[in-house]
Amino acid sequence: MCRQGVGIAVLPRVVGTQIPGIRRLDLPTQPPARDIWVGYHRDLRRLRRLRAFVSTVSDHLGNATV
Structure with missing residues (x-):
């Protein structure tokens, strides 16, 4: 819209x-802050690809400006 x-x-x-x-x-x-949650099955928490993805997204969003 x-x-x-x-x-x-x-x-x-x-x-x-x-x-x-x-x-x-x-x-x-400033606009309101937002929390971002990433959900995944606990059996996948040691999966290297998932940890790399979460780290990359976290770094990217952590460095983003509003």
């Missing part, structure tokens, strides 16, 4: 910059 000009969305910058038709608004205050 926001892309069609109806409303405002709070998106991470890395997401908003990839969506054509979305423009960034300068707000007088």
Whole structure:
């Protein structure tokens, strides 16, 4: 809906910059913080690929600016 000009969305910058038709608004205050959860089966917690993925996503989002 926001892309069609109806409303405002709070998106991470890395997401908003990839969506054509979305423009960034300068707000007088910081937008609300968000928690991100990654769920996976406990049997997979030692899987090297999963740990690499979680680490990469965590580093990328941790370094992203609002």
